[in-house]
Protein backbone atom coordinates (compact mmCIF):
# COMPACT_ATOMS: atom_id res chain seq x y z
CA UNK A 732 0.00 0.00 0.00
CA UNK A 733 1.12 3.51 -0.70
CA UNK A 734 -0.17 6.83 0.59
CA UNK A 735 -0.47 9.85 -1.69
CA UNK A 736 -1.43 13.37 -0.71
CA UNK A 737 -3.33 15.71 -3.00
CA UNK A 738 -3.27 19.48 -2.42
CA UNK A 739 -1.83 21.38 0.52
CA UNK A 740 -4.89 22.28 2.58
CA UNK A 741 -8.48 21.29 3.23
CA UNK A 742 -9.67 24.50 1.55
CA UNK A 743 -7.70 23.67 -1.59
CA UNK A 744 -9.29 20.22 -1.73
CA UNK A 745 -12.79 21.66 -1.32
CA UNK A 746 -12.13 23.97 -4.28
CA UNK A 747 -10.48 21.21 -6.29
CA UNK A 748 -13.50 18.92 -5.90
CA UNK A 749 -16.75 20.86 -6.27
CA UNK A 750 -19.72 19.31 -4.55
CA UNK A 751 -21.08 16.20 -6.34
CA UNK A 752 -18.87 16.49 -9.41
CA UNK A 753 -16.98 13.37 -10.50
CA UNK A 754 -13.32 14.15 -11.12
CA UNK A 755 -10.69 11.93 -12.68
CA UNK A 756 -7.38 12.16 -10.80
CA UNK A 757 -4.02 10.56 -11.48
CA UNK A 758 -2.75 9.00 -8.24
CA UNK A 759 0.61 7.33 -8.67
CA UNK A 760 0.18 5.58 -12.00
CA UNK A 761 -3.54 5.00 -11.71
CA UNK A 762 -6.45 7.18 -12.79
CA UNK A 763 -9.17 7.13 -10.17
CA UNK A 764 -12.50 8.87 -9.64
CA UNK A 765 -12.98 11.29 -6.74
CA UNK A 766 -16.32 12.65 -5.57
CA UNK A 767 -16.98 15.06 -2.73
CA UNK A 768 -20.30 15.35 -0.92
CA UNK A 769 -19.99 17.89 1.87
CA UNK A 770 -16.82 16.95 3.74
CA UNK A 771 -17.14 13.31 2.74
CA UNK A 772 -14.82 12.23 -0.05
CA UNK A 773 -15.19 9.05 -2.08
CA UNK A 774 -12.36 7.64 -4.17
CA UNK A 775 -12.78 4.63 -6.40
CA UNK A 776 -11.78 3.09 -9.71
CA UNK A 777 -12.67 5.33 -12.63
CA UNK A 778 -13.87 2.55 -14.92
CA UNK A 779 -16.89 0.40 -14.29
CA UNK A 780 -16.10 -3.16 -13.15
CA UNK A 781 -18.82 -4.46 -15.50
CA UNK A 782 -17.60 -3.54 -19.00
CA UNK A 783 -15.21 -0.71 -18.30
CA UNK A 784 -17.30 2.35 -19.12
CA UNK A 785 -15.98 5.58 -17.66
CA UNK A 786 -17.67 6.35 -14.36
CA UNK A 787 -16.54 9.96 -14.77
CA UNK A 788 -19.65 10.29 -16.95
CA UNK A 789 -21.84 8.57 -14.38
CA UNK A 790 -24.54 10.02 -12.18
CA UNK A 791 -24.63 10.29 -8.40
CA UNK A 792 -28.00 9.62 -6.78
CA UNK A 793 -29.34 10.73 -3.39
CA UNK A 794 -28.22 7.45 -1.79
CA UNK A 795 -24.60 8.32 -2.61
CA UNK A 796 -24.38 5.67 -5.25
CA UNK A 797 -22.65 6.09 -8.59
CA UNK A 798 -24.71 4.99 -11.59
CA UNK A 799 -22.73 3.77 -14.58
CA UNK A 800 -23.70 5.59 -17.79
CA UNK A 801 -23.59 2.45 -19.96
CA UNK A 802 -25.88 -0.16 -18.37
CA UNK A 803 -26.91 1.81 -15.28
CA UNK A 804 -25.47 -0.57 -12.72
CA UNK A 805 -25.30 1.12 -9.32
CA UNK A 806 -22.46 1.03 -6.82
CA UNK A 807 -22.22 2.29 -3.26
CA UNK A 808 -19.40 4.84 -3.37
CA UNK A 809 -18.39 4.20 0.24
CA UNK A 810 -18.24 0.41 0.33
CA UNK A 811 -17.89 -0.24 -3.40
CA UNK A 812 -20.71 -2.80 -3.18
CA UNK A 813 -22.80 -3.48 -6.27
CA UNK A 814 -26.33 -2.32 -5.47
CA UNK A 815 -27.93 -3.05 -8.83
CA UNK A 816 -26.24 -5.22 -11.43
CA UNK A 817 -24.17 -8.35 -11.65
CA UNK A 818 -20.42 -7.82 -11.64
CA UNK A 819 -17.51 -7.34 -9.24
CA UNK A 820 -17.71 -4.65 -6.60
CA UNK A 821 -16.16 -1.29 -7.28
CA UNK A 822 -12.58 -0.97 -6.07
CA UNK A 823 -12.44 1.79 -3.52
CA UNK A 824 -9.44 3.62 -2.08
CA UNK A 825 -9.53 4.80 1.54
CA UNK A 826 -8.94 8.51 1.99
CA UNK A 827 -8.60 11.04 4.75
CA UNK A 828 -9.25 14.77 4.41
CA UNK A 829 -6.85 16.66 6.67
CA UNK A 830 -5.73 20.25 7.17
CA UNK A 831 -2.77 19.49 4.91
CA UNK A 832 -4.66 17.95 2.00
CA UNK A 833 -6.34 14.74 0.92
CA UNK A 834 -4.55 11.50 1.71
CA UNK A 835 -5.43 8.56 -0.51
CA UNK A 836 -4.26 5.02 0.18
CA UNK A 837 -3.61 2.98 -2.93
CA UNK A 838 -3.07 -0.81 -2.95
Ligand code: FES
Pocket residue numbers: 779780781782783784799800801802803804816
Ligand atom coordinates in the same frame (compact mmCIF):
# COMPACT_ATOMS: atom_id res chain seq x y z
S1 FES B 1 -20.23 -0.93 -18.19
FE1 FES B 1 -21.00 -0.12 -16.34
S2 FES B 1 -22.85 -1.13 -16.05
FE2 FES B 1 -22.07 -2.01 -17.84
